[in-house]
Amino acid sequence: xxxxxxxxxxxxxxxxxxxxxxxxxxxxxxxxxxxxxxxxxxxxxxxxxxxxxxxxxxxxxxxxxxxxxxxxxxxxxxxxxxxxxxxxxxxxxxxxxxxxxxxxxxxxxxxxxxxxxxxxxxxxxxxxxxxxxxxxxxxxxxxxxxxxxxxxxxxxxxxxxxxxxxxx
Numbered sequence: 001x002x003x004x005x006x007x008x009x010x011x012x013x014x015x016x017x018x019x020x021x022x023x024x025x026x027x028x029x030x031x032x033x034x035x036x037x038x039x040x041x042x043x044x045x046x047x048x049x050x051x052x053x054x055x056x057x058x059x060x061x062x063x064x065x066x067x068x069x070x071x072x073x074x075x076x077x078x079x080x081x082x083x084x085x086x087x088x089x090x091x092x093x094x095x096x097x098x099x100x101x102x103x104x105x106x107x108x109x110x111x112x113x114x115x116x117x118x119x120x121x122x123x124x125x126x127x128x129x130x131x132x133x134x135x136x137x138x139x140x141x142x143x144x145x146x147x148x149x150x151x152x153x154x155x156x157x158x159x160x161x162x163x164x165x166x167x168x
Contacts, residue, residue, distance in 0.1 A: 031097075034097065034113070034138075035095045037138075037143065038095055038113040038115060038136050038138075038143050039092045039095060039115070041060075041136055041142065041143035041145070042090060042092060042115050042117055042134060042136070043089050043090060043092075044060070045057065045060060045134075045145055046086045046089055046090045046117070046119060047086075047089070048060070049078070049085060049086050050085060050086045050087065052078070052085075054071060054074055054075050054078060055071065057074060057078075058070075058071045058074050060142070060143075060144060060145055061074075061144060061145060061146070061147055062102075062137050062144040062145065062146050063139075063144070064102070064105060064107065065102075065104075065144075065145075065146055065147050065148070068104060068105070068148075068154055069147055069148065069154060069157065070158070070161065072161040073154070073157040073158055073160075073161050074147065074157075076157050076160045076161055077147075077157055081123075081124055082123065083123065084121035084122065084123045084128055084130045085121050085122050085123075086119050086120070086121045087119075087120050087121055087122060087127070088119060088120050089119070090117035090118060090119035091117065091118045091119065092115060092116075092117055093116040093117065093118055093131070094115070094116045095113055095114070095115050095116075096113070096114045097111060097112070097113055097114075098111070098112065098114070099111070099112065100112040100114060100135055102135070102146055102149075103149050103150060103151070104148050104149065104150065104151050104154050109137055111137075111138070112135050112136065112137055113135070113136040113137075113138070113143065114133060114134075114135055115133070115134045115135070115136060116131065116132070116133050116134075117131070117132060117134060118130070118131040134146075
């Protein structure tokens with residue numbers, strides 16, 4: 001009798017384990033995982049900005065952005081007077097998924113995470129609160145971010161890099 005009961009318990013345990021593995025995750029749970037994942041990426045970008053790690057910030061850019069924005073151009077921005085350097089992790093206000101067009105190239109991307117963050121930072125040594133909309137694309141391994149929303153802005157960064165190179 002004990003052996004039959006033990007077999008039934010083992011069988012029940014095995015069935016429960018199989019159900020847990022075979023039953024797909026609910027769409028709401030999967031969406032929650034994506035929200036948590038992209039929120040973590042936004043926090044990571046903020047921390048890289050705070051630490052001044054321009055190499056990793058550039059490496060985390062979407063590949064199309066890296067084609068338009070050199071490391072030197074990114075450095076021009078972060079060392080310029082308008083950049084807000086975070087002093088704390090951002091508060092994630094909202095995350096939405098959908099298609100989005102990057103205005104710099106006019107290209108539309110499917111399944112972009114649009115993340116609204118609010119955080120404290122320093123602009124020219126003065127503490128400011130900044131709320132901004134950021135966009136992220138998942139490459140299968142990590143979330144990549146988009147930088148810049150205006151072709152003229154990107155071109156002005158490039159021009160400053162060229163000007164600095166010819167002066168010095």
